[in-house]
Amino acid sequence: MKIDSTSTTASATVSSDTRTRGNISKPTSNAAAEVHLSELATHLHSSGEAPAFDATRVAEIKQAIAEGRFTINAEAIADRLIESASELIASQRQT
Numbered sequence: 001m002k003i004d005s006t007s008t009t010a011s012a013t014v015s016s017d018t019r020t021r022g023n024i025s026k027p028t029s030n031a032a033a034e035v036h037l038s039e040l041a042t043h044l045h046s047s048g049e050a051p052a053f054d055a056t057r058v059a060e061i062k063q064a065i066a067e068g069r070f071t072i073n074a075e076a077i078a079d080r081l082i083e084s085a086s087e088l089i090a091s092q093r094q095t
Contacts, residue, residue, distance in 0.1 A: 039095055 064070035
């Protein structure tokens with residue numbers, strides 16, 4: 001696409017794009033939608049693990065932050081991040 005200071009080029013491009021977009025077909029209201037999940041998404045959805053959100057723990061952390069007694073262990077966070085990335089890479093290689 002050529003870019004210049006004239007307005008005719010821009011308007012011609014816009015009208016061409018508008019005509020193309022107008023030809024997009026839309027599903028009818030009674031059309032059935034079909035969704036396919038990847039193997040990883042299915043595995044994550046069906047894993048029997050506990051929910052990732054614990055409201056009680058969040059409240060405890062919030063209180064500790066408010067009281068100034070919350071500390072961050074950067075080494076533990078880094079270790080868990082590396083472990084998580086390694087697991088993700090291993091699961092990608094298996095598929």
